[in-house]
Amino acid sequence: MKIAVVGTGYVGLVSAACFAELGHTVIGVDIDAAKVAKLKSGKSTIYEPGLEELIVKGLKSKLLSFTTDLAATLPHVQVVFSAVATPQGEDHKADLRAVFTVAETVAKFADHDLIFVNKSTVPVGTGEKCEERMSKVLSDRGVKHRIPVVSNPEFLREGMAVSDTLMPDRIIVGINGNDHARKIMEDLYRPITRVGKPMVFMTRESAEIVKYASNAFLATKISFINMLTELCEATGGNIRDVAKGMGLDNRIGPRFLHAGIGYGGSCFPKDVKALMATAKEYHLDLSIVEATDRINTRQRQRFFEKILKSLPKKATVGIWGLSFKPKTDDMREAPSLDLIPMLIDAGHTVHAFDPEAMENAKKLLPAGLVFTQSPMDAAKGADALVLLTEWDIFRGADLGELKKAMKGKDLWDGRNIYEPQEARDAGLAYHGIGVN
Numbered sequence: 001m002k003i004a005v006v007g008t009g010y011v012g013l014v015s016a017a018c019f020a021e022l023g024h025t026v027i028g029v030d031i032d033a034a035k036v037a038k039l040k041s042g043k044s045t046i047y048e049p050g051l052e053e054l055i056v057k058g059l060k061s062k063l064l065s066f067t068t069d070l071a072a073t074l075p076h077v078q079v080v081f082s083a084v085a086t087p088q089g090e091d092h093k094a095d096l097r098a099v100f101t102v103a104e105t106v107a108k109f110a111d112h113d114l115i116f117v118n119k120s121t122v123p124v125g126t127g128e129k130c131e132e133r134m135s136k137v138l139s140d141r142g143v144k145h146r147i148p149v150v151s152n153p154e155f156l157r158e159g160m161a162v163s164d165t166l167m168p169d170r171i172i173v174g175i176n177g178n179d180h181a182r183k184i185m186e187d188l189y190r191p192i193t194r195v196g197k198p199m200v201f202m203t204r205e206s207a208e209i210v211k212y213a214s215n216a217f218l219a220t221k222i223s224f225i226n227m228l229t230e231l232c233e234a235t236g237g238n239i240r241d242v243a244k245g246m247g248l249d250n251r252i253g254p255r256f257l258h259a260g261i262g263y264g265g266s267c268f269p270k271d272v273k274a275l276m277a278t279a280k281e282y283h284l285d286l287s288i289v290e291a292t293d294r295i296n297t298r299q300r301q302r303f304f305e306k307i308l309k310s311l312p313k314k315a316t317v318g319i320w321g322l323s324f325k326p327k328t329d330d331m332r333e334a335p336s337l338d339l340i341p342m343l344i345d346a347g348h349t350v351h352a353f354d355p356e357a358m359e360n361a362k363k364l365l366p367a368g369l370v371f372t373q374s375p376m377d378a379a380k381g382a383d384a385l386v387l388l389t390e391w392d393i394f395r396g397a398d399l400g401e402l403k404k405a406m407k408g409k410d411l412w413d414g415r416n417i418y419e420p421q422e423a424r425d426a427g428l429a430y431h432g433i434g435v436n
């Protein structure tokens with residue numbers, strides 16, 4: 001099948017490369033000319049394990065190509081996926097301008113019937129709005145092309161995006177009564193459903209809600225365990241034991257019960273807030289979602305305030321990890337973006353190391369921040385070391401070496417990855433979250 005994927009970011013680029021890997025002919029479209037030029041040369045524009053290999057393979061087989069010209073791709077494709085960003089906009093609502101621009105451009109230049117598939121995370125009702133806008137453009141042009149709008153939300157995890165896309169837990173498709181669009185979606189995803197992965201059809205509104213509900217539920221699980229860290233700290237409990245004890249219950253499960261400084265990234269914070277905005281719009285009480293957001297903000301603040309309070313004047317602080325989570329260079333809503341400016345504003349010197357995100361971080365963090373070549377370089381001479389992202393290289397750190405490299409002994413473990421006793425045996429003062 002011939003498809004266009006508009007927006008070659010974390011979702012669109014992975015989707016485009018994976019659809020090509022599955023044998024479809026894919027044109028990746030982006031307004032960012034520099035990005036497109038880099039992709040055409042076979043270089044990935046993001047760090048995502050396994051992605052660059054797929055891009056190179058797709059370009060070589062000619063199943064994958066890239067362009068900035070959406071209008072010119074339309075005559076050659078049957079399906080247009082929109083995977084443009086939907087960042088937090090006014091009043092925490094999702095900013096849908098890019099989605100509407102793509103939808104209207106498709107309607108403006110379509111020369112035959114197409115299927116428009118929305119892969120971006122969009123609030124319930126957006127599919128209908130796209131359809132209305134496209135109908136208007138088509139009728140103004142005086143053409144009768146049919147362009148049904150399908151919702152096909154994306155659930156990939158950054159750092160695991162290629163395998164999540166090729167082997168997803170489920171494919172959710174929202175279509176409002178269009179058998180042709182359903183057949184096309186079945187054909188498109190057959191290489192994945194053939195190996196037993198479920199494809200679930202529902203109304204477009206339900207599909208749009210599934211995405212927000214899933215992210216809000218996962219974020220709630222994180223905030224729930226984080227909420228209990230304060231109780232553990234106040235009473236002598238240990239959140240790791242509490243989470244283990246809870247997670248062994250099959251009805252609860254162990255995943256997303258790892259206490260720490262809370263969630264960040266390009267999805268959970270904005271999607272939780274966008275769901276709150278939808279609740280407000282419909283005058284509904286989604287108070288669990290509000291609490292999830294509030295707890296997450298407080299969790300981060302609580303930890304950072306403790307660090308700032310503990311530091312001597314003009315301290316040197318080592319930071320391990322800048323991206324919002326391991327195995328990605330994505331800096332969106334990363335805790336480092338909050339903590340590092342606070343430290344520098346307070347007159348401290350900060351040395352940081354991240355295996356993949358330093359290039360992106362340089363554009364976002366204050367000029368005074370020193371980037372180092374290795375984790376131990378970041379720890380050298382530090383009064384305190386703060387772990388913000390649980391990259392494997394930090395998990396495997398020799399804590400004795402760390403102690404030797406540092407001037408002070410405070411280890412602030414924002415992700416609860418170290419055994420407190422092991423850190424103490426190495427001569428460090430261990431500060432985790434919800435552990436005594």
Ligand SMILES: NC(=O)c1ccc[n+]([C@@H]2O[C@H](COP(=O)([O-])OP(=O)(O)OC[C@H]3O[C@@H](n4cnc5c(N)ncnc54)[C@H](O)[C@@H]3O)[C@@H](O)[C@H]2O)c1
Pocket residue numbers: 006007008009010011012029030031032035083084085086098101102119120121122154155156157158266267
């Ligand atoms: N990143 C994730 O882990 C993830 C997971 C699931 C769903 N999502 C959702 O997928 C969507 C995309 O997220 P992302 O992280 O890939 O965003 P991104 O910012 O990485 O990528 C968006 C891309 O769209 C391009 N773009 C913007 N306007 C355009 C236009 N008019 N025409 C063509 N290209 C345009 C940008 O240049 C950029 O390359 C969002 O709605 C997000 O919530 C993201």
